[in-house]
Amino acid sequence: MSMPDRQPLKQLESTLSDEPIRRPGGRSARIRTAVLDATLAELADVGYDRLTVEAIAARSGVHKATLYRRWGGVDGLIADVLVRSAEQPWQVPDTGSLRDDLHAITRVIYMGFTDPEHGAVPRNLIVAALRSSQAARALTGFFETQHGLAAEVVTRAVRRGEAPEGTDAVDVVRTACAPLYYRLFVTGEPLEEVAAHRAAEAALAAAQAGAFVR
Amino acid sequence: MSMPDRQPLKQLESTLSDEPIRRPGGRSARIRTAVLDATLAELADVGYDRLTVEAIAARSGVHKATLYRRWGGVDGLIADVLVRSAEQPWQVPDTGSLRDDLHAITRVIYMGFTDPEHGAVPRNLIVAALRSSQAARALTGFFETQHGLAAEVVTRAVRRGEAPEGTDAVDVVRTACAPLYYRLFVTGEPLEEVAAHRAAEAALAAAQAGAFVR
DNA sequence: ATCATAACGCGACCTGTGTCGCATTATGAG
DNA sequence: CTCATAATGCGACACAGGTCGCGTTATGAT
Numbered sequence: 001m002s003m004p005d006r007q008p009l010k011q012l013e014s015t016l017s018d019e020p021i022r023r024p025g026g027r028s029a030r031i032r033t034a035v036l037d038a039t040l041a042e043l044a045d046v047g048y049d050r051l052t053v054e055a056i057a058a059r060s061g062v063h064k065a066t067l068y069r070r071w072g073g074v075d076g077l078i079a080d081v082l083v084r085s086a087e088q089p090w091q092v093p094d095t096g097s098l099r100d101d102l103h104a105i106t107r108v109i110y111m112g113f114t115d116p117e118h119g120a121v122p123r124n125l126i127v128a129a130l131r132s133s134q135a136a137r138a139l140t141g142f143f144e145t146q147h148g149l150a151a152e153v154v155t156r157a158v159r160r161g162e163a164p165e166g167t168d169a170v171d172v173v174r175t176a177c178a179p180l181y182y183r184l185f186v187t188g189e190p191l192e193e194v195a196a197h198r199a200a201e202a203a204l205a206a207a208q209a210g211a212f213v214r
Numbered sequence: 215m216s217m218p219d220r221q222p223l224k225q226l227e228s229t230l231s232d233e234p235i236r237r238p239g240g241r242s243a244r245i246r247t248a249v250l251d252a253t254l255a256e257l258a259d260v261g262y263d264r265l266t267v268e269a270i271a272a273r274s275g276v277h278k279a280t281l282y283r284r285w286g287g288v289d290g291l292i293a294d295v296l297v298r299s300a301e302q303p304w305q306v307p308d309t310g311s312l313r314d315d316l317h318a319i320t321r322v323i324y325m326g327f328t329d330p331e332h333g334a335v336p337r338n339l340i341v342a343a344l345r346s347s348q349a350a351r352a353l354t355g356f357f358e359t360q361h362g363l364a365a366e367v368v369t370r371a372v373r374r375g376e377a378p379e380g381t382d383a384v385d386v387v388r389t390a391c392a393p394l395y396y397r398l399f400v401t402g403e404p405l406e407e408v409a410a411h412r413a414a415e416a417a418l419a420a421a422q423a424g425a426f427v428r
Numbered sequence: 429a430t431c432a433t434a435a436c437g438c439g440a441c442c443t444g445t446g447t448c449g450c451a452t453t454a455t456g457a458g
Numbered sequence: 459c460t461c462a463t464a465a466t467g468c469g470a471c472a473c474a475g476g477t478c479g480c481g482t483t484a485t486g487a488t
Contacts, residue, residue: 028455028465049347053445063467068446070465130400131345133263140402147401168412174393174401175416181400182392186344187361188354198382202389202420209419211412242435242485267475277437282476284435 034060035067036084039077044121048128053077078128078135085125086142092149098157098207102176102200105150109180110196126185147173154207168212175212176203248274249281250298253291258335262342267291292342292349299339300356306363312371312421316390316414319364323394324410340399361387368421382426389426390417 038060042051051074057064071077093104113123129135129142147170154169163172179199183189206212252274256265265288271278285291307318327337343349343356361384368383377386393413397403420426 031466047347064445065447065468066466073446133261136402139400143401143403171409171412174396175389175413178392178396178400179388181396182388185400186353186392186395187357187388188350189357195385198385198425199389201425202416205423205425206416206419209423211415211419245436278475279438279477280436287476 031060031062031066032070032080035062035071035077036081039081040121040125043078043081043124043128047124048078048131051128075132075134078125078132079138081125082129082135082138082142086138086145089149092152094153094156096160098153098160098162099200099204101153101157102172102204103197105153105173106176106180106196106200107193109177110191110193113180113184114191123184126181130185150177157207163207164210164213166213167207167210168214171212172203172207175206176200245274245276245280246284246294249276249285249291250295253295254335254339257292257295257338257342261338262292262345265342286348289346289348292339292346293352295339296343296349296352296356300352300359303363306366308367308370310374312367312374312376313414313418315367315371316386316418317411319367319387320390320394320410320414321407323391324405324407327394327398328405337398340395344399364391371421377421378424378427380427381421381424382428385426386417386421389420390414 035056038056039051042056042059046055053064053067053074056077057067067073067077071080090108093101095101095104113119126139129139150173151169154163154167154172157163158165158167158169176199179202180191180196183191183195249270252270253265256270256273260269267278267281267288270291271281281287281291285294304322307315309315309318327333340353343353364387365383368377368381368386371377372379372381372383390413393416394405394410397405397409
């Protein structure tokens with residue numbers, strides 16, 4: 001699991017509240033780390049259904065009243081975990097070919113969610129975010145960021161002439177990713193590698209055919 | 215939090231269990247209708263977050279203990295609503311052209327969820343189903359049914375030679391629908407008509423390019 | 429029509445989430 | 459270092475969600 005990163009409470013403040021943080025010093029930061037780590041651990045262990053503030057409090061060694069005061073409840077905790085997760089950037093592929101880039105993207109998603117060892121963590125995190133209206137808002141921002149980053153591969157491809165001018169880069173990314181999330185979190189179908197492969201291939205074909213030209 | 219598994223879930227049993235229905239007579243049926251209607255109404259009014267068994271009991275005029283006995287809680291209610299909803303079939307388009315059929319499908323989805331008057335009902339229902347692990351299972355069955363029906367348009371198109379032999383019909387449908395559900399329920403982005411248009415166009419292009427050939 | 433009982437109504441009661449007031453500790457400024 | 463106070467610890471408790479036992483009503487078989 002990711003370890004002690006000392007982050008100022010700025011992010012939490014900017015997404016959850018407008019009030020200034022008065023004492024961003026050591027203790028608050030330590031408690032935030034401990035609590036969010038405990039939240040992720042609980043999430044991986046018991047999932048969202050049985051996720052309780054008390055268990056997180058016990059696991060982190062922080063009193064539950066503190067959790068309610070700072071995060072307001074389970075939803076706020078999930079949202080803050082998402083904020084922290086979104087801050088860890090990833091390497092956008094740049095293979096020189098749109099096909100390979102798209103395949104790399106869908107493959108990263110596929111691997112991340114289906115890894116038998118660590119896949120439960122992001123999977124349960126997304127499920128949890130989908131089940132909380134507050135965290136769902138944080139999730140929207142998360143995807144906006146990820147889409148923006150990933151769209152770069154399409155922008156480059158257009159410059160190389162691999163896709164028509166005027167192609168909506170983000171829409172290509174959406175089309176590539178959507179089937180994976182659709183299966184995992186909407187229809188509940190199993191996610192296999194061939195699905196990731198086909199999603200990338202479909203997005204590529206559609207982009208080349210000009211389906212995303214504005 | 216322990217749920218006695220041996221509860222008679224009545225109609226729900228026909229899809230989830232093998233237990234026989236002992237008294238399907240008038241009263242039980244009336245109560246089921248009243249309760250599920252109240253559930254949908256509450257869902258449309260207050261959404262899943264503020265959905266409570268007590269409110270549904272009050273609205274339907276049925277005692278809450280009865281609701282807990284028959285449905286086990288909010289999750290079971292949502293699941294049963296889904297089962298009842300899935301029983302109302304829809305007219306699969308058959309325009310003679312794969313492009314028009316796919317556009318008709320994505321358009322139906324778009325219209326159903328974005329209708330300013332009645333769109334909140336199916337929207338909140340899906341959200342509710344996504345937020346309950348029990349109802350999520352019912353949702354999986356729901357989509358399996360819908361996909362199977364919709365895939366017919368692709369099967370016919372293959373016969374007409376509009377798509378390559380060996381095309382995975384359901385995968386074409388998934389690719390057409392996924393971006394809509396992705397926006398609505400995963401990323402939380404607004405769903406506009408152009409998105410429905412592009413999704414159909416993308417699925418068509420990918421199918422014609424052979425991206426879904428097994 | 430009669431009867432056994434499935435299904436429901438009713439209200440008390442249990443459980444645990446979330447709140448509140450106050451005590452205690454840690455932080456940052458002077 | 460000292461001090462004001464932000465932040466957390468602590469336990470009591472209010473209250474909604476959910477359960478249970480029993481009485482009542484409706485159902486279907488005889």
